[in-house]
Amino acid sequence: MKLDYLQALKRVDEARGVWILHGQEPLLEQNVLDALRKSWTKHEVERQRYDLNSVSDWKTVFNALNSLSLFSQNLAIEVHGNIKPDANGLKQLKHYIQHNEQNLLLVIMPKQDSNSLKSSFFQLVEANGVVVPLTANYPQDRQRILSNEADQLGIQLNQDAWVWLEQHHEHNLLAAKNSLMRVADTFSDQKLIGIEHLQECLQDQSRYSTFDLSDALISGNLALSIKIFQYLEESGEPNSLILWTISKEMRLLMQLYEQPQNALQLGIWKNKISIYQQSLRRLNPHAFLNWPELLLRVDAAIKGLSKEKPEYLIQQCIAELCGKRLFAF
Known part of the structure; x- marks a missing residue:
């Protein structure tokens, strides 16, 4: 089944089986995720999150889907990435669909091209679950x-x-x-x-947006990136949306490093591929190892789950993306 964004918002309480969200609209993605997470909290659904860095990570996802904690009756697995399961993963997905009607596998992916939407993965989910394109073309x-x-x-x-x-x-x-x-x-x-x-x-409140922040980060302009971040903060931009922007760019760069020939499939616009490639040449790939942990620290700080200040950690993320380091980890 295919649902548009507004239809999906109305059906979050019914979300079971497999859902795929894909697109390049951060507002739509954040709204659907927020609605789903509120529904899970309301119905006491256990939530787990996984990030896909290789096809083998799907094994971890399916293992998690088959195990509930002692305190949960239902489970929602949130998967972020742009890697589809292989043939064995598709078999496990079919088994999950056939035998697990109460849990939810939610896959969040960037914008997909027409060939990707015709893949066995998307066809299987569209036939047995829900696919939500996060688009607003008109x-x-x-x-x-x-x-x-x-x-x-x-x-x-x-x-x-x-x-x-x-x-x-x-x-x-x-x-x-x-x-x-x-x-x-x-x-x-x-x-x-x-x-x-x-x-x-x-008239004087729209000088910068998170899109400007993305451009400055990928260009490696640390001074401008910090300036835009400070402007966004003063303008009341939620830290969660700033983190979403930073996280998206970090994950795109890590994925492009692993899959240098798949820039379009990763959701990078054609006219920006060369900028991302230049950014990779500027960065030290060893730094990528620290990024997932740093993003988790920012998320925890924003949610008040740690004593660290989110604005300091966000500036550290900005520096990392620009090839600098403000503080030691």
Whole structure:
């Protein structure tokens, strides 16, 4: 079964079996993941996360799916990466689908090309589970998605304001949502938002976005990257979304190092392949060994599970991506 983003949001409580989320829209991915995680907490579902670095990691995933802790009745396995299971993994996946109806295997992947979507893995999941493309290719799709965000904030935009918002952010949904949050806070007593409200609120508040941070990181510009991070922090950008941006770039670089011929399949846009290749030549691959642990430390700090300051760890991540090191591990 194939569901679009809004349909998937409505069915998170029913999520069982196998789901695949794939795309390049961080807002859509984060919203679906947040909704699923809230549902798991509500229904006392045990959650585990795994990152795929090689095809053999699928064995660990399937072993986990067959084992529950003594305190859990249901399990959700969250898998991040762009590596499909091999023939043996597909057999295990079929067995899981046939014999395990209560647990959930959730696979989060970057944007897939047409050949990948025709693979045995995607065909098996689409026939027996759920595939959710996290895309918003047309203006009407983006407006539907952002209208849903506006509804949750208790505001509405007139049609001229929608047109202005999309042009202002050049189809960047995450930046557009942040603008909706800002205008809702600024004009809390105004239910219908027009262009004049957006202009007054945003004209000097949209200098940088997480997309600018990605570009600066991959270019290795440490000073600009730190400047953008500080701007985003001062502008109220959630640390979780900044971490998502950094994590995405780290994982893309690690995957490209392992699969240098598969840049397009990894979700890297064609016009940016050379920039990522230059970034790899600038970096020391031995540093990659520290990155997963560093990302986990940032995540724990953001969630208040450690005494470390997330802003310091994020700056360490930024420095690592730029080929520098601010502090010792």
